[in-house]
Amino acid sequence: MARAKISLIGGGQIGGVLAQLACLRELGDVVLFDIVEDMPQGKTLDLAEASPIDGFDVSCTGTNSYTDIADSDVVIVTAGLPRKPGMSRDDLIEVNSKIMTAVAEGIRDNAPNAIVIVISNPLDAMVTLCRKVTGFPAERVIGQAGVLDSARFAAFIAWELEVSVKDVTAMTLGGHGDTMVPLIRYASVQGIPVMEMLEQKYGSAAKAEEVMTAMVERTKAAGGEVVKLLKTGSAFYSPASAAIAMTESILKDQKRVLPVCALLNGEFGVDGFYVGVPCVLGAAGIEKIIEFKLDATEQALMDNSANAVKGLIADLEKMGVL
Numbered sequence: 001m002a003r004a005k006i007s008l009i010g011g012g013q014i015g016g017v018l019a020q021l022a023c024l025r026e027l028g029d030v031v032l033f034d035i036v037e038d039m040p041q042g043k044t045l046d047l048a049e050a051s052p053i054d055g056f057d058v059s060c061t062g063t064n065s066y067t068d069i070a071d072s073d074v075v076i077v078t079a080g081l082p083r084k085p086g087m088s089r090d091d092l093i094e095v096n097s098k099i100m101t102a103v104a105e106g107i108r109d110n111a112p113n114a115i116v117i118v119i120s121n122p123l124d125a126m127v128t129l130c131r132k133v134t135g136f137p138a139e140r141v142i143g144q145a146g147v148l149d150s151a152r153f154a155a156f157i158a159w160e161l162e163v164s165v166k167d168v169t170a171m172t173l174g175g176h177g178d179t180m181v182p183l184i185r186y187a188s189v190q191g192i193p194v195m196e197m198l199e200q201k202y203g204s205a206a207k208a209e210e211v212m213t214a215m216v217e218r219t220k221a222a223g224g225e226v227v228k229l230l231k232t233g234s235a236f237y238s239p240a241s242a243a244i245a246m247t248e249s250i251l252k253d254q255k256r257v258l259p260v261c262a263l264l265n266g267e268f269g270v271d272g273f274y275v276g277v278p279c280v281l282g283a284a285g286i287e288k289i290i291e292f293k294l295d296a297t298e299q300a301l302m303d304n305s306a307n308a309v310k311g312l313i314a315d316l317e318k319m320g321v322l
């Protein structure tokens with residue numbers, strides 16, 4: 001059986017970690033594309049020379065030519081500028097939409113059957129643009145934000161409750177910006193509501209609320225917290241891990257339920273826009289959008305987040321790129 005092929009468009013910080021994780025897990029042969037000459041070739045040569053140590057039997061090559069992404073099963077896009085301290089993700093829209101248009105054309109013309117995972121920011125706008133330019137069906141153009149945002153939320157809960165991260169379930173919905181919606185009601189430790197555990201820890205419902213609110217706010221600002229510390233770029237280990245989880249679910253047809261940025265068709269009251277929701281990811285890409293009932297507060301937050309995404313899309317339209 002032929003090995004799967006994973007192409008990574010953008011060989012920067014996230015692209016490099018994506019390549020390493022894909023190789024270590026032997027998810028398939030890896031092609032790393034960048035417009036910078038020699039850099040992707042250098043990175044992948046370095047990585048391939050670690051294969052005897054780490055023991056992976058997949059190939060890993062770098063390129064500046066889109067023809068090398070032919071027959072990709074999955075293409076992951078990180079091309080574009082990252083934030084600098086003080087910038088919002090939305091500040092990147094102008095420069096990154098030009099890059100995304102070129103990238104999406106390259107994918108459309110060279111890997112027409114691929115499932116595309118978009119990571120570049122502003123995420124919700126870039127995945128919308130990528131789908132428009134490629135013309136691929138919506139189940140094959142997916143945005144990565146929710147797996148990471150949810151992981152951040154879960155990490156904060158695990159650290160607060162001093163339990164293993166493996167036993168925490170937490171999810172965020174909505175856009176990949178300050179309006180994202182960490183779901184408090186469904187956050188649990190082995191099914192036990194996190195709010196109940198916080199109340200037990202602090203002996204008061206008010207204190208539990210206060211601690212949860214702080215974790216929710218930290219989740220929403222988590223990307224900026226890392227940017228502020230790094231000063232020269234944004235998070236790269238965790239976004240790469242998130243996209244690899246999505247890729248693995250697709251390539252192994254695991255049908256994992258992951259929060260991803262998907263084109264909605266009326267679900268959660270959103271019609272015709274890409275917003276983060278739980279989906280089943282399998283060999284066909286997004287195989288199912290899982291809708292469930294939000295309470296009035298959650299729905300209001302979701303509406304607010306969807307409106308922020310609509311604002312970004314209106315900006316793209318004004319710029320004439322959509």
Ligand code: TXD
Binds near residue numbers: 010035102144148176
């Ligand atoms: O969860 C998420 N979705 C994200 C998204 C979390 C963190 C960061 N996220 C965004 O990913 C970030 O705001 C950026 O827009 C992307 C990529 O972040 P990364 O940290 O990897 O940026 P780098 O290191 O600057 O790498 C970008 C690479 C760099 O090597 C450029 O030469 C390349 O993109 N680039 C291009 N590649 C191909 N084609 C074109 N046109 C191109 N232009 C630049």
